Amino acid sequence: MTSDKRKSVIDAAATSFAHFGYKATSMDQIAKIAKVGKGTIYNYFSTKEELLKEIIQNFAAEMRQVATDAITPGNSFVSNFNEALHEVVKFREQQELTIKLSQEVKEFGTPEAVEALQSLENEICDFIESRILLAIERGELRECDPKITAFLMFKMYINLVNDWKERHESLPKEQIASLINLYFIEGLANNNM
Amino acid sequence: MTSDKRKSVIDAAATSFAHFGYKATSMDQIAKIAKVGKGTIYNYFSTKEELLKEIIQNFAAEMRQVATDAITPGNSFVSNFNEALHEVVKFREQQELTIKLSQEVKEFGTPEAVEALQSLENEICDFIESRILLAIERGELRECDPKITAFLMFKMYINLVNDWKERHESLPKEQIASLINLYFIEGLANNNM
DNA sequence: CTAGTGACTAAAAAACCATTTTAGTCATAT
DNA sequence: ATATGACTAAAATGGTTTTTTAGTCACTAG
Secondary structure, three states, X not given: OOHHHHHXXXXXXXXXXHHHOOOOOOHXXXXXXXXXXXXXXXXXXXXXXXXXXXXXXXXXXXHHXXXXXXXXXXXXXXXXXXXXXXHHHHHHHHOHHHXXXXXXXXXXXXXXXXXXXXXXXXXXHHHHHHHHHHHHHOOOEOOOXXXXXXXXXXXXXXXXXXXXXXXXXXXXXXXXXXXXXXXXXXXXXXXXX | OOXXXXXXXXXXXXXXXXXXXXXXXXXXHHHHHHOOXXXXXXXXXXXXXXXXXXHHHHHHHHHHHHHHHHOOOOXXXXXXXXXXXXXXXXXXXXXXXXXXXXXXXXXXXXXXXXXXXXXXXXXXXXXXXXXXXXXXXXXXXXXXXXXXXXXXXXXXXXXXXXXXXXXXXXXXHHHHHHHHHHHHHXXXXXXXX
């Protein structure tokens, strides 16, 4: 089967990117790990960047699947949101890829890594946006711009997971979920006065 | 008067840092602009970084003043928050120093510049934190961790002002105010069901 | 014919070294 | 006691050589 080789190339590249980063992975190395000739890679992918893009797309699809699976149709938006968030966090931690790419962006500013993470971010935001739209239709959330809301929810998540721990202790998953719930869903206004 | 020289050193350094950046400013150059011998600088500041820190501290004090001036005692927490942050950002943009330092961080990752901007951010967060504490005491906000809250409010503001406009149209001041109010204070939960 | 391949090349990155610049010192001067 | 500029060790810079690497292509096996 022909796509047999294609698959092993993708697998080899994915592990190497995750392990050493995009920049530090050479096409020769990928060929070696995948146990194919270097020319073979170019039968399936026109360029190294193309290869990364495909891997990121696969990753995004997997993540979407994980998130979708965590959603229980009958449950509330908040509960589903927390559940999905929790599963995605778990899934992302398993994958070294994004962590490594983030490091690379910070350290070298590798343009391909920047773009890869960018597109991943877009995928995630699009997904959240679609769920927000549903929740608004169902009357669970009040009217709001779904694009901006999705963007901010994602960013807040990143702020809590990544940026906060640069200055202080990193926060446990449960606390992150409850914080997002507190700020975003319930709001800080004191209605019990 | 002895602190006469100290002042001119600070002024010279501040203008040169703002104009050429921290890295591209040499101590010789500062001495020249300040019209003092290089040794004189070291009578007042033990190191180049020390000099930057002092300048940043002065800057932070000015910023705090701007923020305080923007606060109207009778108004709501959110309204004051947005007004103050807006003035602070405007003030920061007027000053070339922070812009130049930001560029330097992006381009070279100069550690001193990173730290300087970091400490500015901390000052801002500390200020917000103190206002949040007041608002909680006054019963305007419900109980919450003031440090995390301040951090997230600051970040959300930056997300809306800077990060959003990298992908989409930049948002007008009023909309940012109402968005922060919507997400942070009121919350998205639809309580009218 | 088709998919696979590794030797090959031009271009980019890294390693190297000579030269210059610069942060910080200090002996001297005021 | 404060001010200073010549001085030094360390770091930055620039230019050159060497190595690595993305991508090609003539060739092979099936």
